[in-house]
Every structure is written in C-alpha cells, then in structure tokens.
Amino acid sequence: MRRSLRTLLAARVTLAILGVVLGWGAEALAHHSTTYYSKEQKDFVKLQGKVVRWEFRSPHSQIYLETTDKDGKVVVWRFESTPSAWLIREGFKEESLSVGDIVTIEGFPIPGQPFAWLGKVTKADGTRLLPQRSSATPDWWKP
Amino acid sequence: MAVALVAVVAHPSTYLNAQSAAPSSAVPKLSGLWHRKGPLNGKPNQPAVPTNRGAGFDKAFDDAMNPTYDCSASPIPGLINDNYDFGITQQADRVIIRYEKMDIVRTIWLEGHGHPQPEKNDYTNQGHSFGRYEGDRLVVQTTKFAFDPRGFSANRWIPGSTMKKMTERYWREGDTLKLDSVSEDPLTLREPYHYGWEWTVRTEELTPYDCDPEDSRWGAQWHKSKYPADK
Numbered sequence: 001m002r003r004s005l006r007t008l009l010a011a012r013v014t015l016a017i018l019g020v021v022l023g024w025g026a027e028a029l030a031h032h033s034t035t036y037y038s039k040e041q042k043d044f045v046k047l048q049g050k051v052v053r054w055e056f057r058s059p060h061s062q063i064y065l066e067t068t069d070k071d072g073k074v075v076v077w078r079f080e081s082t083p084s085a086w087l088i089r090e091g092f093k094e095e096s097l098s099v100g101d102i103v104t105i106e107g108f109p110i111p112g113q114p115f116a117w118l119g120k121v122t123k124a125d126g127t128r129l130l131p132q133r134s135s136a137t138p139d140w141w142k143p
Numbered sequence: 144m145a146v147a148l149v150a151v152v153a154h155p156s157t158y159l160n161a162q163s164a165a166p167s168s169a170v171p172k173l174s175g176l177w178h179r180k181g182p183l184n185g186k187p188n189q190p191a192v193p194t195n196r197g198a199g200f201d202k203a204f205d206d207a208m209n210p211t212y213d214c215s216a217s218p219i220p221g222l223i224n225d226n227y228d229f230g231i232t233q234q235a236d237r238v239i240i241r242y243e244k245m246d247i248v249r250t251i252w253l254e255g256h257g258h259p260q261p262e263k264n265d266y267t268n269q270g271h272s273f274g275r276y277e278g279d280r281l282v283v284q285t286t287k288f289a290f291d292p293r294g295f296s297a298n299r300w301i302p303g304s305t306m307k308k309m310t311e312r313y314w315r316e317g318d319t320l321k322l323d324s325v326s327e328d329p330l331t332l333r334e335p336y337h338y339g340w341e342w343t344v345r346t347e348e349l350t351p352y353d354c355d356p357e358d359s360r361w362g363a364q365w366h367k368s369k370y371p372a373d374k
Contacts, residue, residue, distance in 0.1 A: 033206050033298065036365035058352045059214070059359050080362075085227060085243050085350035110365055135298075 037117040039138035051101045056094040058083035081118040176345040183339025191295040197331035204300035206366045214354035216245040217297040283311040304330040
C-alpha cells in the first residue's frame with residue numbers, strides 16, 4: 001500500500017515536471033483553485049440522469065443532473081466545468097446540451113457532497129462531450 | 144468613454160479598419176485575433192522567483208481572499224500567461240488589446256502623440272502602458288500597477304507591488320504573433336521574470352467572458368482557512 005502510494009506520488013511529480021517543461025502549466029489552470037474536488041479514484045462518480053439546468057458561462061459552466069440515489073431519493077448533482085470560451089474550443093457548445101436530455105456523467109466530487117468537477121458527458125445517442133483537462137482533472141483518469 | 148472604447152474593439156470589422164489606420168507601412172501588422180500556439184520558440188517558460196518577502200506573502204495568503212472569486216481581473220503578466228485568446232487593434236496613436244479572459248481591455252498609448260502621463264496616484268489593475276514601434280516590434284512598457292496578490296500568476300500569490308514594471312515586445316513572423324516579456328519588482332522578485340508565447344491567427348470571434356460573480360464566489364466556501372476561526 002505504502003509502495004503504491006509512493007509510486008503514485010512519483011508519477012504525479014513526473015507529470016508535474018513534464019508539464020512545466022512542455023509549457024502545460026498555464027494551460028491547465030482553472031479560474032481559481034479547485035483543490036476541494038477529490039482526485040481519488042475511490043471518490044469518482046459515474047451517474048445517469050436528466051439534465052435539469054445547464055449554464056454555459058464563465059468562469060465555470062455548470063450542469064445540474066437529476067439522479068436517484070441507492071435509497072430511491074432524488075438527488076440533483078452540480079457538475080462544474082471550464083468557462084464557455086474553453087468549452088467551445090473542444091466543440092462543446094451551448095446547444096450541445098438541453099434541459100431534459102438523459103445523459104451519463106463522470107466526475108470528481110467534493111467528498112460527501114453532490115458537487116463534482118466534470119470529466120465527461122455521454123448523451124443517450126452515444127455522443128461524448130469532453131471538456132479539456134484542467135487542474136481539477138486527476139492524472140489517472142482516461143476518458 | 145470606456146463603454147465607447149469597448150464598443151469600438153468589440154466589432155470584428157475594426158480589426159481590418161485599424162490596420163488601414165496605422166500610421167505608416169513600416170509599422171508591423173499585429174492587428175487581428177490570436178490563439179495560443181505555445182511557448183516562444185518552443186522553449187518552456189520558467190516560474191517567477193520571489194524574494195523572501197514575496198515567498199512569505201505567498202505562504203501566508205489565504206485562498207478565500209483571492210480577488211478572482213469576485214471576478215476581479217488578474218493583472219499582467221499573469222493575464223497573458225492564462226490560456227485565453229485576444230484581439231489586437233492598431234490605431235494611429237494607440238494599440239488596443241482585448242482579452243477573452245475577463246473581457247479585459249488594455250490601451251497602449253503610443254509615444255509621440257502627446258498622451259498625458261498618468262497622475263501620481265493613478266494606480267490601476269492593468270497599470271499604465273506606453274508603447275512604441277522599434278523596427279518590426281511593438282515595445283510596451285507598463286507601470287503604475289495597483290498592489291495585487293496575483294502579481295505574476297493568476298494562481299500563485301507572489302504579489303505585485305506598486306513598483307512592478309513589465310516590458311512586452313510583440314512581433315510577427317508570417318501568421319505567428321510572438322511575445323518576449325520581462326517583469327520586474329524590486330520588492331517581490333529576486334530576479335527579472337522572463338516569459339514568451341506564440342499565437343496563431345484565430346478566425347472565430349472572441350467568446351464574451353461575462354464573469355458571473357455568484358458562480359465565481361461559490362468555490363471559495365470549500366477552502367479551509369489557514370487560520371483559526373475568529374470568536
């Protein structure tokens with residue numbers, strides 16, 4: 001366990017150094033710190049539900065997803081993403097999503113809260129909406 | 144006046160008009176919309192090196208006090224390091240740079256046109272910029288910055304004092320815009336902070352930022368303070 005933690009930390013340090021060398025640093029920064037989102041694999045969520053609100057804006061776009069938890073209770077999750085200017089570069093437009101769409105969303109939550117950083121959206125027709133990686137996206141996650 | 148200025152630079156046709164308004168054929172054509180390619184000549188940019196005073200501020204600063212949470216614009220040079228596109232409009236006596244990030248508009252007052260010096264107490268978020276053409280380059284020198292914890296990066300707290308200065312040199316090679324810059328601050332930087340970037344021509348209009356203060360402040364509630372709660 002300790003060894004795997006060391007390996008994980010070494011991998012993160014290597015990626016961070018590589019990022020500086022290649023000039024990724026500024027690319028990966030969010031509007032402000034997003035360290036409150038967990039990067040741990042154990043906290044990762046993949047949820048299916050209905051889009052009940054979609055805010056395409058700056059500094060962070062938001063998708064509100066109505067889901068049902070394991071007890072049958074309705075929970076609305078808030079998925080935060082990059083500003084509209086960055087989403088557009090990835091082909092993720094305001095009209096890419098609509099209220100009422102049934103989608104599956106992957107994300108990285110604040111532990112214990114129905115709030116998460118957006119990883120990926122998969123629509124019912126299989127279309128994938130993928131924001132660019134940011135400082136809130138964990139290194140281990142491969143979309 | 145400010146509204147009128149924004150209106151002028153917001154219309155895409157002014158990028159073309161501005162080119163024809165440039166004072167002479169010797170002036171490099173920098174007008175247009177620009178999209179980040181990468182660091183200058185592929186050489187990675189290094190982080191700023193703080194003085195002990197600057198490093199101490201960085202360590203003590205509590206994230207919830209970051210002005211960005213209230214849609215306050217990051218000053219240059221951090222603004223330019225952030226990966227957003229921008230538009231340049233060259234006019235006979237000034238150059239206007241409009242950034243996608245936070246909808247910031249900077250005016251570079253060209254020397255030799257009688258533009259007044261800033262008032263003694265005129266310290267602002269983006270400072271006061273004078274510029275001149277040197278051969279194929281636009282050279283911009285900026286001073287009179289208001290103190291800001293985001294002195295040299297939007298996400299690191301080496302502050303910029305009111306003594307901060309920045310010099311930018313822009314030139315064009317084909318469809319590539321290049322920047323070489325140096326920032327100095329005797330109070331918070333141990334050595335001059337150099338960085339450079341390259342941009343390519345962008346064809347789509349800039350995306351308005353229209354920062355939402357409520358959305359922006361939302362994240363601050365999740366940061367634990369470095370300091371004990373007041374009683």
